[in-house]
Amino acid sequence: MYALIDLAASCTDCAITKDAYPECYPAKLKTRGQQIILAFSKYDNVLGFSAGNEVNNEVPADASINAPCQKKFIRDLRAFIGGCASIRKIPVGVVAADPDVAKNNRLVNAKYYNCRTNASDEYENAEWYGLNTYVDCEAGATNVSQATGFQNLLSDFKSFAMTIPVMLTEFGCLNQGFPTQDGYAAQRPWRHAGWLYLSAFRDVFAGGFAFEYSTENANSKSTSAYPFTTYGAQNYGLGYFSPASCDHKNVTCVYNPMPNYHNLAVQYNATNFSDESNMNVFVSARTTLPTCPDGFSKLADIKWYLDKRFWFGYFGQHR
Template sequence: MKLSALLVGSAVALLGAFCHDAHAQVLNPIAIKGYKMFDAKTGEYFMVKGVDYYPRPNAGELNVNNYDFFSDDHEDVWSQDLAYLKELGANAVRLYAVDPTVSHDKFMCALRAQGMYALIDMGASCLGCHITTDEAPACYSGELKSRGQQIIGAFAKYDNVLAFSAGNEINNDPTMKDFDNAPCQKRFVRDLREYIHECGMRHIPVGVVMSDRDRMINAQYYNCRTGPDDEFETVEWYGINVYLYCDAKVTKPSGGFAKLLTDFADMNPAAPILVTEYGCLNPSFPTVDGYDAQRTWTQAGWLYTKEFRDVFNGGFVFEYSTERANSKKDADYPFTSYGKQNYGLGYFSPEDCDHDKTKCKYNKMPNFDNLAKQYNSTDASDESKMAKFSPSSARSSPTKCPIEIKGLKGLDWSNSTDTKSLDCPPKEEFVCPGQKSSGKWFVGASSGSSSSSRAMTGSSKGSKPTKSSTSSKSGGDAKKATDSQAPATNNKSAAVIASVSWTVGLVAALATISAL
């Protein structure tokens, strides 16, 4: 046998092993102990280095708010982005819009292969899909309760679901009077937690995200028990959207960011605190390569210091790509000028790309590299493993409830309680193709469903289809619901195509040598 032929065979074997190892990694669920997050199996401390991800195109029917870009049908939309998110050093994405009636197997498995988790938002701006601005208890409907359970049923099988968010900034409507709808949000959290518990599924934490309005009153309320015997009404994590540190000359934690730290440190919350949106814009930031006001992301470095890690468990930067619909007023394509809504780490081109007839290509802005330097240089090696971590006694109990907001008792919740809970999802081990299972995480009995193991088939196995979308934030403006639907696509992952093309090319080249 020729030496070149041996080389061909060896190369193919090595490449096969390489490709297998690249996709066979194990990503374990994240568990909470006290106010910190850990790998549920290894016990390693986990700090969230996240990105708010909403890949909205510049034009076309999909240039809308509240759309689910993460389904199997949209593989051509999200597949290019995962490599960029990995380059950033991100380990989590926040998804503002999901439709629980379609399959997300491909996205969640591709995300898992990159070592990343997803924070799933649950609220929606469609009718009956969100906490309204009405006074409690009218602000919480049975339809919303069902929607939340439907999302849990659709996503609980994925071991890289970091957490569920029961709402995004329900306190940020200027037409709302005081805290009238806060008890509804708290009740929704309670019902979701109880559903997860009663179904015996993996313990996926449920929390909420608030805007930075009435900061401490809201934080105390969602971390307290208005009914001392109700273990489910407190959040299991708490998120706050803050836009602080707006002066490029500031190089040390001070002002608003320092106040954020002391406020939560003084409150002593028993649950993990996440900064779910951050990344203030200001013209004082430097111009780099023709792009004005490029964020330095100094605050990302602060957030992962020991001082901040003692209070916060990381956060999500806002946002992956500039949304032209929001930015065009003062910073239109190609988004080189400063604009109050030009929040992207990058942007899509060409100008008329629509994720359909004209595909969108992602282009990094200079602030992308600034964030990558911060995320890729984080070091939490001084954190204890879960088994050795002992929560502070000061942060081991629910906070004291603020007097400004009503408790849950004494309110008539028949709008939601009269709505029968959905059946529990099947207790089956979901395994991504080519990846290793992290194990079986469900417990107890399951509404007549037996435990089983199955691989991804690409089909959706869920509730009857209903159009749904989740509200999200675009620089302070809530995204509106949409009924638009995208055409189905079946493109392969860009990463897989690249790997296969490279492999075929190398083998062909070696085969040519063999023939000589």
Template sequence: MKLSTLAALFLLHLSSVRGQTCEDFAPPAEIHGRKFFSSYSGDYLAIKGISYYPRPNEGDLTVTNSIDFFTEEYRSIWERDIEEFKDLGVNAIRIYAVDPGKNHDGFMCALKAAGIYVIVGLAAECFNCAITSDAPPLCYPAELKRRGEFIIQQFAKYENVLAFSAGNEVSLHRTSHSTENAPCQKKFIRDMRAYVQRCSDSMRKIPIGVIKADVERENKALYYNCRSDPDDELENADFIGINSYLHCDGAATGIDELVGYSKLLEDYESFGMTVPVLWTEFGCLNESFEEVEGYETQRNFLQVEALYSKTYREEFAGGFVFEYSTEKSMAQDESPYPFDTFGPDNWGVGHFEPENCDDVTTPCEYERFPEWYNLAEKYAAVDTSDEPNKLFYEREWNDPVPPTCPDEFPPLDSFAWPSELVPQLPQECPVEMPVFCAGVPLECNVVTLPPVSSAPVSCRWIVTLTLGTAIGQALLALLV
């Protein structure tokens, strides 16, 4: 290939992103105080998200909650949906299960080019892949520690990983008192934070948090924020997510009428939290919402006005609407396809068509509900320009004191944890090699060079890093 052709490719790459700044490409996020900030500018980052699991209407991809849709095998699915994310105005998504043995470069790069962050779940529906409903310490399988570290190792290279979730509602379905397996969840959080700390020479400090149902509100919030050992800085979660389905009154017209959320705000104001709190699932369904264009009970997402108001931002760092697409296998009994009637499981802001699509032999197309436009309008109107820069919170939250632990939870060191009793080789730390993404300006990638004690960086490595994989490799053909 001639050098002039390479130059043309390079200019094409630059022109495709001209007029945008690095803030538009999901730069690495940091936590200061109880909020997220851009590591580039230090500006406040309001998380405007949606939960994402693109289960089709029919076929083999509907049978489990742990299909990893985020690999090259399913590129046609996530490329379709990322365009919808951009139109919807979200800057973050939640994904619930990944296979760390597969490559996710294409998916994560496409999201970065769209300016979208990801909370990556560390659990899945496989044997020993999540905290169980057993009593501690057996509710934390030794194999789960290895799996969690492996996921972090594989995803740490992606700058748009907002955080890792160590669990989702793990105590919700306990047959006895639901606090019983919470120590297992907390020990898993601690182990994952310890891995991030151990690998701090080769990866950034990506937050490890927990997502819980909005039950036992005070006890669970305090427990995941507190430290039974005051000297153990790794014991508490880096962030807490709450799945809270409030505001079920379609007649409410202002945020002062959101009685459930007013109480939620009041409670969290009293807890003395020292970590960010996210609404990781919200968007209550109720028959009182209006019918629009033949679709019953279309949510107005008045909660968005509340969540991003100055008062609520003092306690909450943003949220994720539940969810992107209605899942036919869940909703069809009470709201049959095309889901134009009310049903308690018709959670999507859109759905897939045709009715028999399986995204294998019959591709699914995304059809927006009227409420999709309500959410897009609310997200577009969010204005957080009055938030201070991260420097303000670095001063104000220099050394926060976590709340006191509730009495009913035993200290973590009172258990003999399988993850410590079963011999395991230490998980290797991530390799210091960032991923460069098509459609993202070169200057908008954080390059972490190897330590000074490492071998010299070769010309081949510099070219590939500077110009990205495709262009860099083409230039290398001229240099070798």
């Protein structure tokens, strides 16, 4: 099992904020990211580090307000890994939400994190890009040809010609119209997972993360209470932990797969990878970094007070 480790969190100053740059980059965040990298880089099953989750949702009308902070955090952590010979070179990427407005959409976000505002700075761009998206949520879409949302997703990212791996870091719609199975309402058939691993999609996407492993009781209990047999807007689990009071510490937790867990397994087991080339002969067809979108500031044009040349007092304590 491989893990994608988040460098940010919901605690105060633990993630890029909704403030305008450069204030959206909290003073403690860089050190936090470095400490997490040092703690986890020793594990060989760490697939990558995520520098942030949906920071564009913090500024829904205009992603350019805080995107430079997110890009700078990516750059800082990539430089930290690159400058330390003892650290395994684990890729640093970012996860974006999927809004659709003029200054916050698939195109501008994908291009901004793949591009370099300074062409000579090898650390500026993300090394992978994740998109949290929920499309084709209708229960009646049984074939990928009927899935307009997935078809648009494919055509959009094919046209973006990303030079880094692109993943769906959250996918898996809920719908009250999905069938009841073994007493559990609205069980997802997970056709999306099967579509994502079709050959045409694998040319563009590097897979995805089915959301989510276990239903979160705190989020779901108001609309679908434990043991989560009814439909609820937050009942995203492939299963759940029992008993309800378990905490993995004082009370042992037992995982209980729901029927949609097995539905997902069916889709994954049906995937045919026989047409994939071996890694030792793989040649990327996309090697030219995209042009940065209009309206997003260059990192070099911003005075970053976290940088040592501007904020001597802070770094004087953290050499």
